[in-house]
Amino acid sequence: MTDNVSLVSGVAQRYASALLDLAEGDGTTADVERDLTAFQGMLAESEDLDRLVKSPAFSAEEQLTALTALLDKAGISGLAANFVKLAARNRRLFVLPDMIKSFHALLADKRGEETAEVTSATVLSDEHVAALKEALSASTGKTVNIAAKVDPALIGGLVVKVGSRMIDTSLRTKLNSLKFAMKEVG
Template sequence: MSSDHPVSGVAGRYATALFELADEQSALDAVAADLASINAMLNESEDLKRLVRSPVFSAAEQGRALTAVLDKAGVSALVKNFCGLVIRNRRLFVLPEMISAYTSILAAKRGEITADVTSAHPLGDQQVESLKAALKSATGRDVMINTKVDAGLLGGLVVKVGSRMIDSSLRTKLNSLKIAMKEAS
């Protein structure tokens, strides 16, 4: 395992192996796209999440079900074989972490950093591009953005880049105001 990869544990070992295979086949971006597609499906389907996480399903059941999903999604043979290996080794429950680790390894190779952005409403393409530009100017590096929606924020953003977090959400501002008002009374 390469020492310059910023991941560890089971997910890191599997992701590193997949990364090295993808690199050998000049398929880093194709694999990243397939993994992003799988991750999106996992986020959208409670049934698929249950299939991946539940130890109740046998490896054969998980294999049949996931193969059908991956075939329908048009995922590459490399990623299908990788998922098959993960299933045979009874590590499918770690797949979301493997996907995240692969993304981290690829970003590190490209000199990118990842920002996790949570907003109260879905961000438009223009907003994402503006945010990327602002973060690039602040960090001096290309930034890949993972977006998430949390209606509980009411408004504003929570941006996490590495260990730094910028919380400009309306919820946090209201909570701060509430605390200040309690102290004043």
């Protein structure tokens, strides 16, 4: 499994790096970033689109036809649209979500930014997000962007991932630790 993961991440990195080079050469980096973010949002919202992208049951032609119509309807054009279509033509569409993440990571690195994945039990207020950004920026020395997710199973607290570091202050983890400690005592 690890070999497949590293293979996929290697392909994603190569495609993302080539796309960033092209976008910087054309001066369309902001447009590509906006369009890929929009497409990433569409993927997150639509199970059908996610299935189209990840399923080997669809031919490259079927994927390309469907995606071309979808991209046109969404107003995604230029380099980003051509990138998505190239992934479909090359039967690499299943790697597209990782390619988009890699593109964003490369771009953030060039800008001296870091993205923190923050999972909370409820939606964070704007004030909490701002305070978290400030604290994480001070800690890392970089501008930190927050990618927030909600997981009610956490019960309370936060799970924060920045690079390879993770801070878990969730109530679920604390309760699990307590339960484990109680088993050892009993």
